[in-house]
Amino acid sequence: MLRLSVVVIAVAATFCGCADKSAAPDKHESNPAPEQVVAGGYTSSGPVDEANANETAARDLAVAELFKRYPAQATVEGVQVATQVVAGLNYRFTIKLSGGATYEAVVYRDLQDHMSVTDIGPVK
Secondary structure (H helix, E strand, C coil), X not given: CHHHHHXXXXXXXXXXXXXXXXHCCCCCCXXXXXXXXXXXXXXCCEECCCCCHHHHHHHHHHHHHHHHHCXXXXXXXXXXXXXXXXXXXXXXXXXXXXXXXXXXXXXXXXXXXXXXXXXXXXXX
């Protein structure tokens, strides 16, 4: 009976946070820090996820608008994307063309899934 009481007290202390914290890992150990996320900011850039239909559609819209506004005899060499949650979603694309030119385009997708290019221009 005494053993059961000790177990019950130990379990209760653990759940209420009263247990000895000496076994807990130190916050300043050499664990890598998680990526800093800023509320309202863009996520990290990465390649476009071909399995994400919205992301690929937004990329295609951005590339089409790029060639419409900045006609060039170039091909797309790479596209990086970062997203931002707003009242909808912003996709910020960094588009690298053959010849070394790089452009940035922002595509806004509203809550009804309509997409529009809100900003586009060369990266300086």
